Amino acid sequence: MIKYKARWVCKRFCQKQRIDYDEIFALMIRVTIIKMLLALMIKYDYEVEQMNVIIAFLEAHLKKEIWMQQSSKFKQKELNEIFLICCLNKVLYELKQTSWEWYATLKVYLIFINYQRVEINHSVFIHDNDIIIAIYVDDLLILELNIFDIKALKLQFAERFQMKDLDSIKWYLEMHITHDKAEQTLWINQSIYIKRVIKLLSISDCSSTKTLMHHRCQLKKNVY
Numbered sequence: 001m002i003k004y005k006a007r008w009v010c011k012r013f014c015q016k017q018r019i020d021y022d023e024i025f026a027l028m029i030r031v032t033i034i035k036m037l038l039a040l041m042i043k044y045d046y047e048v049e050q051m052n053v054i055i056a057f058l059e060a061h062l063k064k065e066i067w068m069q070q071s072s073k074f075k076q077k078e079l080n081e082i083f084l085i086c087c088l089n090k091v092l093y094e095l096k097q098t099s100w101e102w103y104a105t106l107k108v109y110l111i112f113i114n115y116q117r118v119e120i121n122h123s124v125f126i127h128d129n130d131i132i133i134a135i136y137v138d139d140l141l142i143l144e145l146n147i148f149d150i151k152a153l154k155l156q157f158a159e160r161f162q163m164k165d166l167d168s169i170k171w172y173l174e175m176h177i178t179h180d181k182a183e184q185t186l187w188i189n190q191s192i193y194i195k196r197v198i199k200l201l202s203i204s205d206c207s208s209t210k211t212l213m214h215h216r217c218q219l220k221k222n223v224y
Contacts, residue, residue, distance in 0.1 A: 009094040026099030029123040029134045042186050046143045049150045050166040056138035060091040060101035
């Protein structure tokens with residue numbers, strides 16, 4: 001445990017469709033697109049940097065008028081001893097439309113700074129200077145040949161949102177990524193995810209078995 005966090009969240013089960021929300025589906029980059037971008041990184045020697053929005057959902061603005069009860073630990077009353085209620089100005093955690101509103105906010109900003117959305121996947125944006133941005137909720141992958149262009153873009157993002165600079169890609173969606181520029185190779189390790197699934201299914205104590213491939217088998221680059 002590094003630190004404790006506290007959040008004020010909504011009772012999303014109380015929301016009613018067409019009254020409290022319309023769209024709730026948030027666009028996220030597909031795994032196939034992630035693999036394609038990593039392949040581009042190897043083939044064209046792209047620099048790939050990663051950023052994270054610290055409080056992404058609180059950056060989004062609501063389009064619906066939503067009222068909610070006060071937090072149980074913080075309650076204020078009017079003069080006639082009637083409890084007040086809160087009108088939300090921004091998206092709060094656990095609202096049904098939270099992810100959708102955050103994506104809409106980020107999309108408007110990217111279009112404002114002259115990025116275009118890729119039609120094959122609306123979570124990927126490109127610029128005329130060949131910068132590629134891939135979005136997965138609050139995680140951003142930035143690809144470009146020139147590292148200085150990426151650093152300039154990071155400064156631009158930091159002026160608008162509260163961002164955390166994660167430098168070169170190492171961990172992404174529970175994948176451990178190792179990039180060897182000299183050998184033009186990329187290694188993806190999902191051992192942490194696999195161990196969690198094994199623990200979830202309660203099969204960590206099962207007997208092991210041999211696989212069809214020898215554990216010392218070496219694959220060559222020209223083998224498809």
